[in-house]
Amino acid sequence: xxxxxxxxxxxxxxxxxxxxxxxxxxxxxxxxxxxxxxxxxxxxxxxxxxxxxxxxxxxxxxxxxxxxxxxxxxxxxxxxxxxxxxxxxxxxxxxxxxxxxxxxxxxxxxxxxxxxxxxxxxxxxxxxxxxxxxxxxxxxxxxxxxxxxxxxxxxxxxxxxxxxxxxxxxxxxxxxxxxxxxxxxxxxxxxxxxxxxxxxxxxxxxxxxxxxxx
Numbered sequence: 001x002x003x004x005x006x007x008x009x010x011x012x013x014x015x016x017x018x019x020x021x022x023x024x025x026x027x028x029x030x031x032x033x034x035x036x037x038x039x040x041x042x043x044x045x046x047x048x049x050x051x052x053x054x055x056x057x058x059x060x061x062x063x064x065x066x067x068x069x070x071x072x073x074x075x076x077x078x079x080x081x082x083x084x085x086x087x088x089x090x091x092x093x094x095x096x097x098x099x100x101x102x103x104x105x106x107x108x109x110x111x112x113x114x115x116x117x118x119x120x121x122x123x124x125x126x127x128x129x130x131x132x133x134x135x136x137x138x139x140x141x142x143x144x145x146x147x148x149x150x151x152x153x154x155x156x157x158x159x160x161x162x163x164x165x166x167x168x169x170x171x172x173x174x175x176x177x178x179x180x181x182x183x184x185x186x187x188x189x190x191x192x193x194x195x196x197x198x199x200x201x202x203x204x205x206x207x208x209x210x211x212x213x214x
Contacts, residue, residue: 002159006119009135014149015133017036025061026058026062026063026066027058027059027062028057028058029061029062029065029123029127029130030065030069030123030127030128030129030130030131030133031127032123033058034058034061034122034123034128037129038121039056039057039058039122041101041122042056042121042122042164043056045099045111045115045138045211046137046138046141048111049108049111049112049138049142049145050142050144050145051141052140057135058085060124061122061123061134064133064137065130065133066210068080068130068133069129069130073129076129080129080132080133080135080136083135083136083140084135084136084138085110085138085142087116087135087151089111089150089153089154090109090112090146090150091106091109092148092153092157093105093106093109093150093153094106094109094110094113096153097177098172098176098177099153099156099177099178100177100178101149101153102149102178103149103154104145105145105149105150105207106168107146108142108146109142109146109150111142111163112138112142112146115135115138115156116138116139118159119202120214121134121135122134131136152181155181155185156178156181159181159184159185159188160176160181162184163176163184
């Protein structure tokens with residue numbers, strides 16, 4: 001998977017870092033210094049999304065920004081891009097009225113999307129390479145709480161497209177909810193199992209014919 005190729009030191013390590021102490025701490029994040037009020041607000045958002053470790057400070061974020069900038073352009077774009085695609089999937093799930101989330105994913109997802117859309121977030125989005133760093137950290141913090149539901153919704157969209165293709169219509173032209181998705185999954189699994197049995201049986205050696213010469 002693409003996300004498995006991203007070095008942990010770029011984003012995830014900063015989430016586990018303990019509180020920094022001592023003088024000469026860095027305060028510049030890609031040339032930008034956030035206000036203490038904005039940093040407090042950011043940490044409050046992380047706590048709401050499930051962060052239990054010590055609050056992040058500018059030194060943590062500056063270190064992550066520096067590591068992100070030290071990556072190649074392609075890897076830096078991938079590190080941020082994976083998180084933004086996760087947020088986009090959450091946004092689609094929240095907006096889809098046909099999907100009934102099974103847990104708190106909609107509420108948590110809405111908090112993530114609201115933060116990303118907020119123009120007054122911690123780091124200006126216009127900063128080259130690191131402008132989405134705070135957004136990515138927000139996604140990473142909450143992802144364990146929503147990942148399973150997003151994966152379920154992604155598969156729901158896939159099977160809804162399959163059903164639309166079979167019907168020859170648009171995906172919104174017929175009713176297809178979570179129960180329909182679960183039934184479609186069971187049917188798909190049963191079909192795959194049947195095909196596997198047929199394939200395996202085709203390789204069973206047939207009895208050899210006996211030829212006699214008269």
